[in-house]
Amino acid sequence: MFLLMAASLTASLIFLAAYIWSVRSGQFDDKYTPSVRILFDDKKKSKKMEPESVSGSNEEEKE
Amino acid sequence: MTVKFDQYQTNKSSDKQIEKLSCFHCGDICPDQKISIGEKYFCCHGCKTVFEILNANELCEYYDIEETPGITPKQDLITDRFAYLDDQVVKDQVVEFSDGKVEKVTFHTPAMHCTSCIWLLEKLHDMDQRVYSSIVNFPRKEVAISYNREDMQLSEAAALISALGYEPLISLDTVGKREQSSAEKKLYLKIGLAGFAFGNVMILSFPEYLSRAGDVDPLFKMVFGYLSLALSLPVLLYATRDYYASAWAGIKSKTVNIDVPITLGIGMLFFRSAWEILTQTGAGYLDSFTGLVFFLLIGRIFQQKTYDVLSFERDYKSFFPLSVTRKVNNTEAVVPVSKLMPGDRIIVRNQELIPADSVLLKSDTTIDYSFVSGESDPVSKSAGDFIYAGGRQVGTTIELEVIKEPSQSYLTQLWNNDVFNKPRFSHLTKLVNQVSHYFTFGVLAIAIIAALYWLQFDTAVAVKVFTAVLIVACPCALALSSPFALGTALRIFGKQGFYVKNTEAVEALSKIDTVIMDKTGTLTEARQDIIEFSGETLSSNEQQMVKSLVQHSTHPLSQKIFQALDVDSKLKVESFDELSGKGIKGLVQGHELKVGSGTWLGLISEEIDAEDLKTRVYLSIDGKIKGLFLIANVYRQGLRPMLAALVSNFKTILLSGDTEREKANLVNLFGNEEDLYFRQTPEDKLAFVANIQASGAHVLMVGDGLNDAGALRASEVGVAVTDDVSAFSPASDAILTGDNLHLLASFIKMSKATMSVIVASFIISILYNIVGVGFAVVGKLSPLVSAILMPASSISVVIFTTFLTSLRARMMRLT
Known part of the structure; x- marks a missing residue:
């Protein structure tokens, strides 16, 4: 019985400590941006556009 | 002909009904098809440049996350405009952290507005190897950049993001203030602590509630009691600190604010419980105690709806720029405004602010004081004129000689007035405090009378009753109703801008x-007035004639027409005359032009149309009315x-x-x-x-x-x-x-309406208190009754106020 109580209290104290750490380390400072950040892909999807089309446009522009 | 001009056009246009070509980068309408890369068209070279930078760095995914997310970078600005940031004094104020190779800075970038912005600003290291990392805080619109300080200057970091269109806003007061979040952090910690204690104490209290007397082993009872006491101690000592401070402040200023009965209640709760546990005469009310604190703190956080992006405390310091171009021996250098001394020569470009009281050296100009004085028309100034700080230069680049230091200018004098030193709302008697005044004395009176009555029979019961009354009358529900009602109103207002x-x-x-x-x-x-011409279509030559004529008049309306006409104004005007209150006339290319009021031109019509609130200026050429300019001071x-x-x-x-x-x-x-x-x-x-x-x-x-x-x-x-x-x-x-x-x-x-909801909920919570006090005076307040009554009253009051406030808002069509 005492063992159980000690175990439950220890567990809850660990959670409290984790919570205090999370607040201290600033995890509650910004509650929006991380929710967006997780959706970004790490890999680069886009490739450079072909250089011809880039140079081609410059000619158009000079008109 | 319709001439519209809008100099301060916002860049993040989200117009969906664009029929014309819209810029691939920012979504604005392209004036023509000249600027393009392949199939992609741009509204200006600035946007195209940003695209080229992104393309070169393979970052075009930017355009996939949201449509046309871009911001047009500021143009025609000097390239070394951030040079002042490398000045050691300024740098020390701006940089947050600097150690060894790493330097960290946080820029405020108001242009940030969408997911793509976050994505791009967090990819800075892909564009520039010297950047180690960049992290966005979107609600605050900040980007924290850490970079290699041996290779990179602070000014280069600022230039990097501004090249992408995210112009950092660096002003005297955004520099170096960042501790407001620590109060919020503390509140989170307190809530966590109170919640933790509440949960555990509740579990430890259950055996007592759910068993018949004597079922629980006395040893366990004692252990549970001591454990609860140990768990509640940090709540008493840390989580409720603000209430003690506030109550003490109230008593010192001889007012009984709501925190006085709260402090009294929670103090009584704890000490009576502690006494019961230590003397083993009862189980105490520690679960009610921790629960009460937990609810109160939740109310507090609900009340604190903070708008991170907004600043409510700005003064002239945040209006003025941080840097200015100073001219010394014909060389221009960007220096911090704070270093400006009388006698310095400064250069102010179009749309820049004049940072200090000074004298105009060369060329005539117009200065827009609308933000400082409320005058809606730019004031014309000629060389030698004294110019007050705070005006915005309109037109060409001007040169000024500084007369007074920026902090001594005419405008900044206003901030020396006493009103700026008074704390806000010091005179506001909050409704809740008015109520709590009577409430506290009422409760104390009941407690004392009840105690005196019981003293005749049993001293122990008298003490119990006295404390029980104070405990149960702790105005938890009362204290919660106004944060929740007002907090709900605050959120509803926020949604409506x-x-x-x-x-x-x-x-x-x-x-x-x-x-x-x-x-x-x-x-x-605040934007520009819209000027329209209605009547016969004017030929380009006629437009030139009008523009040439109005050029000679300093009347604000003439100036507006002048600016609205997009032709040149080089035609010669003869026998020009300006008739005060009527209009102007003159001979251009042999034609007689008159620009002025309708009555002057022989029309019998009202000058101002009541419906559209536009000022009318009529035009006649050779005695024939051509039409009228409609000038709206845009309401x-x-x-x-x-x-x-x-x-x-x-x-x-x-x-x-x-x-x-x-x-x-x-x-x-x-x-x-x-x-x-x-x-x-x-x-x-x-x-x-x-x-x-x-x-x-x-x-x-x-x-x-x-x-x-x-x-x-x-x-x-x-x-x-x-x-x-x-x-x-x-x-x-x-x-x-x-x-x-x-x-x-x-x-x-x-x-x-919100205040009336609060009054209603006060009545309800006082009814709860009367029931509770009823139990207390007869000496029947068991821990179980208290454990049910307190949270039940609090939660029901919270639900009632939140719901009713939202309902009222919906009835007013505010949601």
């Missing part, structure tokens, strides 16, 4: 009986019904820094003439508010500019109207977006 600083401001708003409005920028839009939408509602409910006054020329329109809007005041200086406005307050008025001041800053501060509630919430607005209690000004009357009504 009315960002109120705190709940005190909502409460102060409900007590308003006088509304004072500013004109320029508040009732009218905001929905103003008429809103002002009608205000006028019928409150004393509504206009204080304008501008001249009387819009008077006719304003009389039409306000319905009377007595309450319109023109040519008011910032000091006049401040004095006016102070005067009217002295006669007992509760003033709501609505303004936008620096000239309203004093009045905003002096009034009971100061509301700053702005078109761009991240742009400068003077210190105020609330920031209202210009598009929602028409809801102002509803907002005031809503705040009053």
Whole structure:
């Protein structure tokens, strides 16, 4: 019985400590941006556009 | 012909109904197809440059996350404009952290607006290897950049993001203040602690509640008791600190605020419980104690709806730029404004602010003082004229000689007034504190009478009853009702573009009986006036003739027509004459042109149309009326019904820094003439508010500019109207977006409705207390009754107030 109580209290104290750490380390400072950040892909999807089309446009522009 | 011009056009256009080509980068309409890369068209070279940078770095995914996310970078700015950041003094203020190779800086970038922005700003290291990382805080619109300080200068980091269109906003007051979040952090910690204690104590209390007497082993009972006590101790010592401080402050100033009975209640709860546990006479009420604290703190966090992006405390410092171009021996260098000394020569470009009182050296110019004085028309100045700080240069680049240091200028003098040193809402007697005054003395009286009664029979019972009354009367529900009602109102306002600083401001708003409005920028839009020509279509030559003529007049209306016509004005004007109050005339290319009022030109028509509030300027060529220019001093939408509602409910006054020329329109809007005041200086406005307050008025001041800053501060509630919430607005209690000004009357009504909800919930919570006190005086307050009654009353009151407040808002169509 005492063992159980000690175990439950220890567990809850660990959670409290984790919570205090999370607040201290600033995890509650910004509650929006991380929710967006997780959706970004790490890999680069886009490739450079072909250089011809880039140079081609410059000619158009000079008109 | 319709000429529209809009210099301050916002860049993040989200127009979906674009039929013309829209810019691939920012979505604005492209004037033509000249600027393009392959199939992609751009509205300007700035946008194209950003695309090229992104393309070169394989970062075009930017355009996939959101449509046309881009921001047009500021153009025609000098390349080394961030050079002043490398000045050691400035750098020390801006840089957050610097150690070894790493330097970290946080820039405020108001242009940030969408997911793509976050994505791009966090990819800076892909563009520049010297950047180690960049992390965005979107609610604050900040980007924290850490970079290699051996290879990279601070100015280069600023230039990097500004090249992408995210111009960092660095002003004197954004520099070095970042500790406001620590209070919020502490509150989170307190809630966590109280919640933890509440949960565990509750579990430890269950055996007591759920068993018959004697079922629980006395040993366990004792252990449970001591454990609960140990868990509650940090709650008593740490989590409730704010309440003790506030109650003590209240007693010192001889007022009984709501925190006095709360402190009394929680103190009694703890010490009676501790005594019961230590003497093993009972189980105590520690679960009620921790639960109570937990709920109270939740109320507190609900009340604190903070708008990270907005700043309610701005003064002139955040209006002025941080740097200025100084000219020494014909070389230009960007220096911090704070280093400016009398005698320095400075260069001010188009649309830049004049940072210090100075004298114009070369060339004539016009200065826009609308933000400082409320005058809507730019003032023309010629060489040798004295120019006050705060004006915005319109036109070419000018050179000035500084007369006074920036901190000593005429404009900044306003901030020396005493009103800026008074704490806000010091005079506000909160409803809850008024109630708590009677409540506390009532409860104390009941407790004492009950104790005296029981003393005749049993001293122990008397003590028990006395403490029980104080415990059960702890005004938990009472204390929760106003944070939840006001907090709900705060959120509803926020959704409607009315960002109120705190709940005190909502409460102060409900007590308003006088509304004072500013004109320029508040009732009218700060953007440029729209000028239209209606009548026969003018040929290009005729337009040139008109423009050449109006060029000779300094009349504001002439200036506006001049600016609106997009042709050159080199035609010679002969026998020019300006007739005051009528118009101008002259001979151009042998034709006689007249530009002026309709009556002067022989028309019998009213000058101002009551409906559209536009000023009319007629044009005749060779005696024939060609048409008229419609010049709108653009009033905001929905103003008429809103002002009608205000006028019928409150004393509504206009204080304008501008001249009387819009008077006719304003009389039409306000319905009377007595309450319109023109040519008011910032000091006049401040004095006016102070005067009217002295006669007992509760003033709501609505303004936008620096000239309203004093009045905003002096009034009971100061509301700053702005078109761009991240742009400068003077210190105020609330920031209202210009598009929602028409809801102002509803907002005031809503705040009053919220207060009536609070009164209703007070009555309910006092009923709960009467029931509780009923148990207490007869000496029957068991821990179980208290453990049920307290949370039940709190939760029901919270639900009641939140629901009712939302309901009222819905009835007013504010959701």
